[in-house]
Amino acid sequence: MNQKNLTILGCTGSIGVSTLEVVRQFPDRFEVAALAAGRNITLLREQIEEFCPRLVSVMDEELADKLSQSLRDLNTPPQIVFGPEGYKRVATIPEAEMLVSAMVGAAGLLPTLAAIEAGKHIALANKETLVIAGEIVMALAAEKNVRILPVDSEHSAIFQSLQGNHRSALKRILLTASGGPFFNKGAEELEKVTPEAALCHPNWSMGRKITIDSATLMNKGLEVIEARWLFDVPVDQIAVHIHPESIIHSMVEYIDGSVIAQLGMPDMKIPIAYALSYPDRIPVQGPHLDLFRLGKLTFYPPDMEKFPCLRLAYDASKKGSTLPAVLNAANEVAVHSFLDGQIGFSDIPYLIETTMNKHKASGSLTLERIIEADRWAREEAGRLAQSLSKR
Ligand SMILES: NC(=O)C1=CN([C@@H]2O[C@H](COP(=O)(O)OP(=O)(O)OC[C@H]3O[C@@H](n4cnc5c(N)ncnc54)[C@H](OP(=O)(O)O)[C@@H]3O)[C@@H](O)[C@H]2O)C=CC1
Numbered sequence: 001m002n003q004k005n006l007t008i009l010g011c012t013g014s015i016g017v018s019t020l021e022v023v024r025q026f027p028d029r030f031e032v033a034a035l036a037a038g039r040n041i042t043l044l045r046e047q048i049e050e051f052c053p054r055l056v057s058v059m060d061e062e063l064a065d066k067l068s069q070s071l072r073d074l075n076t077p078p079q080i081v082f083g084p085e086g087y088k089r090v091a092t093i094p095e096a097e098m099l100v101s102a103m104v105g106a107a108g109l110l111p112t113l114a115a116i117e118a119g120k121h122i123a124l125a126n127k128e129t130l131v132i133a134g135e136i137v138m139a140l141a142a143e144k145n146v147r148i149l150p151v152d153s154e155h156s157a158i159f160q161s162l163q164g165n166h167r168s169a170l171k172r173i174l175l176t177a178s179g180g181p182f183f184n185k186g187a188e189e190l191e192k193v194t195p196e197a198a199l200c201h202p203n204w205s206m207g208r209k210i211t212i213d214s215a216t217l218m219n220k221g222l223e224v225i226e227a228r229w230l231f232d233v234p235v236d237q238i239a240v241h242i243h244p245e246s247i248i249h250s251m252v253e254y255i256d257g258s259v260i261a262q263l264g265m266p267d268m269k270i271p272i273a274y275a276l277s278y279p280d281r282i283p284v285q286g287p288h289l290d291l292f293r294l295g296k297l298t299f300y301p302p303d304m305e306k307f308p309c310l311r312l313a314y315d316a317s318k319k320g321s322t323l324p325a326v327l328n329a330a331n332e333v334a335v336h337s338f339l340d341g342q343i344g345f346s347d348i349p350y351l352i353e354t355t356m357n358k359h360k361a362s363g364s365l366t367l368e369r370i371i372e373a374d375r376w377a378r379e380e381a382g383r384l385a386q387s388l389s390k391r
Pocket residue numbers: 009010011012013014015016036037038039040041059101102103104105107125126127128151152153204205206207208209210268
């Protein structure tokens with residue numbers, strides 16, 4: 001069997017670690033050409049020893065030096081690079097045919113674009129890439145004949161539910177959401193919730209940023225925009241359904257009234273394995289669904305008054321241009337400020353909306369304008385977070 005050669009951005013994160021677990025389970029199918037992490041060189045060193053990549057990148061030169069020192073005892077240590085250029089080299093390493101894009105936040109955009117430019121297929125976890133630059137990313141992927149295979153569980157479910165049907169028969173996408181840890185809390189209670197409580201997702205174990213996004217429902221907002229670009233469907237044909245059990249990962253409704261869904265245990269190894277092996281399926285290890293034990297599945301409409309982040313994402317997507325990049329950057333700043341104890345939970349949507357209202361989009365959409373809007377929004381939202389913290 002031909003081994004598929006992978007490069008993984010964000011290898012030390014939740015998705016990166018699950019991806020390497022899939023690789024570990026199927027050594028005849030996958031090998032690792034290159035890895036990129038941020039700052040966690042302790043875990044990265046272990047991964048290098050086990051998976052033997054040829055090229056590795058970290059965030060800065062100091063970390064690269066430390067990592068090189070710690071690898072002196074290896075017989076064939078990888079080349080270590082760093083920073084934006086290092087990430088680009090990892091993303092474009094000639095040996096790899098597929099990039100797993102699993103950094104968190106807007107940091108994933110440029111290396112993912114570089115990989116597409118170099119003709120790599122993309123297993124996409126980093127939803128922010130499509131939120132901020134979906135039009136540019138999908139156009140480049142089409143031009144380069146590159147597949148964007150969704151890793152995000154909902155988008156993997158939609159992708160699977162679309163197989164074998166004509167796109168002209170699609171009526172709506174039904175995007176499921178757990179509702180997060182505060183689904184049953186009142187608006188006043190939300191003002192007092194702590195980062196610790198917000199980090200307790202009811203069903204999924206994930207990185208800190210996406211876990212807070214799930215609690216504010218911004219994760220679902222980002223996923224609406226991600227689905228809009230991945231499947232070329234207007235956002236008003238994408239309806240969020242709160243489904244607290246996280247068993248149906250999303251659904252597609254067709255013009256004849258049929259609804260096709262993908263179900264499974266909440267385990268990211270399933271959509272990761274599907275993206276890596278598509279169009280094959282591989283017997284990834286993990287508990288399988290037992291519907292008798294579950295008994296029932298429930299659904300509720302989302303409350304966009306109580307969780308304004310979802311409304312803001314629909315607004316940003318409808319207005320388009322650089323506004324989704326502003327939404328995303330302000331959200332990243334707000335989430336970090338909340339985790340640092342600088343602002344409260346209910347300040348998150350306030351900070352994002354205030355930043356969005358100040359933004360003036362102009363001209364046609366280019367990568368340069370997106371990067372400038374991202375920079376502007378981080379500065380603006382950072383100032384606002386500071387003023388809120390002084391209250
Ligand atoms: N976790 C999940 O189940 C799911 C995640 N996703 C998406 O996948 C992406 C990754 O999420 P998740 O794995 O949870 O996140 P984590 O926070 O667990 O991991 C993030 C990874 O990115 C690296 N990283 C962080 N900041 C930077 C930076 N500025 N430059 C370079 N590398 C950086 C981290 O490195 P280090 O730790 O070494 O500093 C780490 O390897 C997100 O976009 C998320 O929305 C989508 C669906 C499900």
